[in-house]
Amino acid sequence: MIRLNVNGHDHDVDAEPDTPLLYVLRDDLALNGAKFGCGLGQCGACTVMVDGRAVFSCLTPIALLPGRNVRTIEGLGMNAVQQAFVEEQAAQCGYCIAGMVMRAQALLEHNPNPSEQEIRDQMAVNLCRCGTHMRILAAVRRAAGRGVKS
Amino acid sequence: MTAVLSRRTLLAAGGGLVVAFSLHAQEPKRPGSLKETPSLDAWIRVAPDGRVTVFTGKAELGQGLTTALLQIAAEQLDVAPNRIELITADTMRTPNEGFTAGSHSMQDSGTAILNAAAQVRGLLCDAAAAEFGVAADTLTTADGLVHAADGRAIGYGELAAKLNLHVDATANSPLKDPAAYRLMGTPMQRIDIPAKLTGGASYVQDLRLPGMLHARVVRQPSYGATLLDFDTGPIEHMPGVVKVVRDGSYLAVVATKEWQAIKAMRALAAAAKWQETASLPDEATILDTLQALPVKDIPVLTWQAQAGAPVKRLKARYSRPYLMHGAIGPSCSVAQFVDGTMTVWTHTQGVFPLRAALASLLRLPPDKVHCIHTQGSGCYGHNGADDVAGDAVLIARAVPGHPIRVQWMREDEHTNEPYGSAMIAEVEGAIDADGRIVDWDYAVWSNTHNRRPNIGGLMLQNAALSDKLPVPPPAPIPMPEGGGDRNSNPIYALPNARVVYHFIPQMPVRISALRSLGAYLNVFAIESFMDELAEAARADPVEFRLRHLQDERAKAVISLAAEKFGWSAGKRGDGRGFAFARYKNLAAYCAIALTLGVDHETGQIRLGRVVAAVDSGQPVNPDGIRLQIEGAIIQSASWTLYEQVHFDRKRITSFDWSRYPILRFPAAPDSIDVYIVPRPGLPFLGTGEAGQGPTSAAIANALKDAAGVRLRQIPLSAPAVKTAIGV
Numbered sequence: 063m064i065r066l067n068v069n070g071h072d073h074d075v076d077a078e079p080d081t082p083l084l085y086v087l088r089d090d091l092a093l094n095g096a097k098f099g100c101g102l103g104q105c106g107a108c109t110v111m112v113d114g115r116a117v118f119s120c121l122t123p124i125a126l127l128p129g130r131n132v133r134t135i136e137g138l139g140m141n142a143v144q145q146a147f148v149e150e151q152a153a154q155c156g157y158c159i160a161g162m163v164m165r166a167q168a169l170l171e172h173n174p175n176p177s178e179q180e181i182r183d184q185m186a187v188n189l190c191r192c193g194t195h196m197r198i199l200a201a202v203r204r205a206a207g208r209g210v211k212s
Numbered sequence: 213m214t215a216v217l218s219r220r221t222l223l224a225a226g227g228g229l230v231v232a233f234s235l236h237a238q239e240p241k242r243p244g245s246l247k248e249t250p251s252l253d254a255w256i257r258v259a260p261d262g263r264v265t266v267f268t269g270k271a272e273l274g275q276g277l278t279t280a281l282l283q284i285a286a287e288q289l290d291v292a293p294n295r296i297e298l299i300t301a302d303t304m305r306t307p308n309e310g311f312t313a314g315s316h317s318m319q320d321s322g323t324a325i326l327n328a329a330a331q332v333r334g335l336l337c338d339a340a341a342a343e344f345g346v347a348a349d350t351l352t353t354a355d356g357l358v359h360a361a362d363g364r365a366i367g368y369g370e371l372a373a374k375l376n377l378h379v380d381a382t383a384n385s386p387l388k389d390p391a392a393y394r395l396m397g398t399p400m401q402r403i404d405i406p407a408k409l410t411g412g413a414s415y416v417q418d419l420r421l422p423g424m425l426h427a428r429v430v431r432q433p434s435y436g437a438t439l440l441d442f443d444t445g446p447i448e449h450m451p452g453v454v455k456v457v458r459d460g461s462y463l464a465v466v467a468t469k470e471w472q473a474i475k476a477m478r479a480l481a482a483a484a485k486w487q488e489t490a491s492l493p494d495e496a497t498i499l500d501t502l503q504a505l506p507v508k509d510i511p512v513l514t515w516q517a518q519a520g521a522p523v524k525r526l527k528a529r530y531s532r533p534y535l536m537h538g539a540i541g542p543s544c545s546v547a548q549f550v551d552g553t554m555t556v557w558t559h560t561q562g563v564f565p566l567r568a569a570l571a572s573l574l575r576l577p578p579d580k581v582h583c584i585h586t587q588g589s590g591c592y593g594h595n596g597a598d599d600v601a602g603d604a605v606l607i608a609r610a611v612p613g614h615p616i617r618v619q620w621m622r623e624d625e626h627t628n629e630p631y632g633s634a635m636i637a638e639v640e641g642a643i644d645a646d647g648r649i650v651d652w653d654y655a656v657w658s659n660t661h662n663r664r665p666n667i668g669g670l671m672l673q674n675a676a677l678s679d680k681l682p683v684p685p686p687a688p689i690p691m692p693e694g695g696g697d698r699n700s701n702p703i704y705a706l707p708n709a710r711v712v713y714h715f716i717p718q719m720p721v722r723i724s725a726l727r728s729l730g731a732y733l734n735v736f737a738i739e740s741f742m743d744e745l746a747e748a749a750r751a752d753p754v755e756f757r758l759r760h761l762q763d764e765r766a767k768a769v770i771s772l773a774a775e776k777f778g779w780s781a782g783k784r785g786d787g788r789g790f791a792f793a794r795y796k797n798l799a800a801y802c803a804i805a806l807t808l809g810v811d812h813e814t815g816q817i818r819l820g821r822v823v824a825a826v827d828s829g830q831p832v833n834p835d836g837i838r839l840q841i842e843g844a845i846i847q848s849a850s851w852t853l854y855e856q857v858h859f860d861r862k863r864i865t866s867f868d869w870s871r872y873p874i875l876r877f878p879a880a881p882d883s884i885d886v887y888i889v890p891r892p893g894l895p896f897l898g899t900g901e902a903g904q905g906p907t908s909a910a911i912a913n914a915l916k917d918a919a920g921v922r923l924r925q926i927p928l929s930a931p932a933v934k935t936a937i938g939v
């Protein structure tokens with residue numbers, strides 16, 4: 063058993079310690095937000111926050127996580143970032159979007175007023191194949207303009 | 213009788229031609245998919261409590277289809293969109309509308325629902341008229357109620373309870389006056405977006421059924437590889453492993469949890485021994501290899517007329533490599549085999565054809581296979597969606613009762629999906645002293661663009677299973693839609709032209725339909741060559757296009773894009789490029805103007821401002837149209853600048869995003885603005901693939917403007933640009 067704190071709640075998880083967080087979130091905790099995209103740290107579809115930083119849940123074994131705080135899109139409620147994504151209609155298929163929101167959330171918590179270049183550089187890790195980039199950038203700018211709480 | 217008038221006859225007959233010919237008194241055709249599925253209740257049902265259910269055989273692929281269809285139904289029925297339930301592609305519930313592909317959904321399903329909804333509303337009004345004893349044309353409808361002039365009102369549910377909607381639609385419908393539309397033509401927020409932003413269960417990947425197990429496949433490492441030996445020893449004591457499934461060279465493993473299945477698959481793969489053959493051609497010379505393969509020649513068109521004397525003649529060859537769909541979420545499916553019936557949750561583009569393919573793969577009658585469309589990651593054509601359903605059913609048959617969830621690994625998707633065909637186009641054109649094109653010769657080489665499965669032989673697994681089904685030969689898609697020849701017929705009014713499609717049956721690499729099919733290369737070639745001819749004629753590229761066009765809607769779209777871009781103000785700093793196409797010459801019109809800069813040190817292209825204009829006929833969700841065009845521009849820019857499937861003599865070597873890079877945020881354009889030419893009341897024109905072609909040529913044309921080099925081979929990669937510039 064490994065104890066994980068996800069979105070403010072403790073969970074005792076029965077999984078092998080090398081299991082990447084992604085599979086525990088999806089299979090054991092039934093959370094849909096983090097997605098499998100590559101399992102290689104190349105696409106960001108699996109992005110969640112650990113202790114306030116954006117991480118690839120596909121590469122983070124749960125053995126590293128006891129005592130840390132994991133946050134997923136389910137833990138945001140419908141906050142300023144998500145709201146901004148709705149207002150910009152920043153999704154086509156949407157498969158990449160939860161990861162985008164989590165990376166944007168982490169970015170804005172650390173840098174409430176990022177420049178356009180900073181937004182693009184930070185978001186560069188996350189791939190979108192539908193070409194929703196302009197909407198996503200607009201949503202991040204919009205959320206930044208409103209202030210994002212951690 | 214059928215009257216066939218050749219273009220030549222028409223041109224030769226001159227301007228004042230009056231054609232009179234008789235036709236059999238023909239029944240007018242039902243619109244859209246009502247032709248194949250005429251019954252009104254196949255599309256719309258009204259429950260006694262007034263709840264409305266709308267059915268479509270098309271699927272949400274991330275293109276916003278469900279929202280647009282709801283807008284249409286709500287508009288014509290006068291029921292709020294949030295009071296309508298929409299059921300999408302399901303072999304037991306919805307009409308069979310084939311594939312959700314080719315930008316056909318609005319034309320087929322949108323048109324069917326538009327007309328069915330109007331007819332249902334008409335029948336409800338007739339029923340109310342009888343009830344109230346007044347004339348139907350004195351009644352109005354609003355929010356699910358029929359109102360009489362005297363204030364009486366009656367609900368749709370009450371009326372529908374006495375009404376038989378199991379009747380065939382008529383050819384004509386009492387459609388609303390487009391001027392009175394309140395929903396169609398007005399932006400509406402997508403209904404699927406909130407769940408996607410909050411971790412709702414939106415995708416087949418998110419299905420969690422009771423008793424569900426996870427499976428992974430040890431894929432053949434190369435086309436046709438034979439499994440010589442494998443060892444289950446390493447996985448026998450792994451926690452959670454339930455079963456190994458093997459049939460010929462097909463090897464899969466089932467486990468309780470997903471990570472357990474992945475670890476077991478990797479252990480099995482490490483111990484598996486394969487025999488591979490060097491079946492792939494040399495990547496370095498692939499275009500020449502393809503061009504040298506036997507072809508079937510398909511004449512596309514021949515135009516002949518009087519024209520000015522040619523003074524300049526140009527010739528060019530354009531090409532594209534194999535391109536990948538590259539879904540962000542690898543393909544996934546869940547299947548469950550209970551009492552001889554297979555239920556399949558799938559993000560296929562065609563539940564009915566897939567049902568046929570799976571039934572033949574399983575040797576089951578089609579009515580024992582039930583395919584339910586469930587959203588997946590965007591697919592952009594025929595990717596791994598169907599094949600992963602093949603995995604799910606084969607494994608589910610071996611573990612009856614349990615739902616089996618299979619998601620491909622990244623390398624499975626990258627190396628097994630059917631790619632978009634590499635293609636070559638050769639064009640020769642001549643202009644006269646007035647700068648008019650007087651001659652045009654165009655030839656295009658391509659594999660098929662359609663290997664979508666409707667029989668088991670076309671499924672990926674067939675190559676691995678011991679008992680193989682026959683594989684049908686590849687076939688070209690006939691014009692006017694075309695496959696490799698899609699959009700090879702120029703939209704420009706040219707007096708003399710010959711277009712031929714050299715269809716290549718032999719496929720060295722597994723290929724199928726990729727968004728816009730051959731249109732991507734044909735528009736790249738035609739619109740690049742239009743700029744080359746314009747330059748030879750010392751003409752402005754926009755004006756040069758306009759002078760060769762007769763289609764007023766084409767001219768309007770070009771003019772709008774040029775005006776919004778500020779084309780007439782001339783070049784300012786960066787390079788600028790323009791391109792235009794009407795998708796398939798029968799769907800949406802799209803013109804694109806853009807700027808770009810070139811880093812002369814690296815050859816890197818940096819996209820600046822992009823302006824697009826589009827005519828989609830009657831717009832339904834204008835924001836959805838804009839989003840589709842924005843997406844097409846970015847995806848096409850990625851294809852055009854970066855993408856190419858790599859392989860050695862045995863294997864596909866583009867096995868992940870590091871070996872097949874695509875556009876990332878820093879390379880996105882500075883801005884994209886999409887303007888819509890509204891055409892109230894005109895037929896819907898499919899928009900999903902309209903931006904693909906024009907984007908590629910606008911980039912090549914802007915590169916020429918920026919750096920003085922003309923690149924004709926996609927991708928316009930940084931090394932290629934650097935070499936061309938010669939610094």
Ligand code: FES
Nearest residue numbers: 099100103106120
């Ligand atoms: S799934 Fe984790 S980075 Fe792609």
Ligand code: FES
Nearest residue numbers: 154156190191192
């Ligand atoms: S919206 Fe489809 S991958 Fe980003």
